[in-house]
Amino acid sequence: MQNDKQKKDGTDALVRHVVRSSPMPEPPADFADNVAMLVSTQEEDAKFEIWLTNAVLLLAIIAVIGMAVASMPPLVDLSRFMGEAPWPLILASGAMLQR
Numbered sequence: 001m002q003n004d005k006q007k008k009d010g011t012d013a014l015v016r017h018v019v020r021s022s023p024m025p026e027p028p029a030d031f032a033d034n035v036a037m038l039v040s041t042q043e044e045d046a047k048f049e050i051w052l053t054n055a056v057l058l059l060a061i062i063a064v065i066g067m068a069v070a071s072m073p074p075l076v077d078l079s080r081f082m083g084e085a086p087w088p089l090i091l092a093s094g095a096m097l098q099r
Contacts, residue, residue: 028034
């Protein structure tokens with residue numbers, strides 16, 4: 001166990017040394033301004049992405065409405081059953097919880 005800790009400490013020290021001594025190039029001071037100037041003349045071309053997003057949103061809305069319409073009859077039947085006699089469902093739920 002002691003050997004593993006020494007091995008790990010040696011590896012950590014080596015990694016720290018490599019990271020500290022590696023030459024890291026620094027970007028020029030006006031790099032951000034140069035990139036902003038180059039990009040400012042370009043128009044954003046996101047027509048396909050906007051069209052795709054609108055299509056997906058439309059499909060999602062249709063799916064939600066379709067699922068809501070499809071689930072209405074069982075919910076109506078359940079609410080009618082609960083309104084007439086909620087005790088069988090309550091007793092059945094209690095029996096399932098007792099198991």
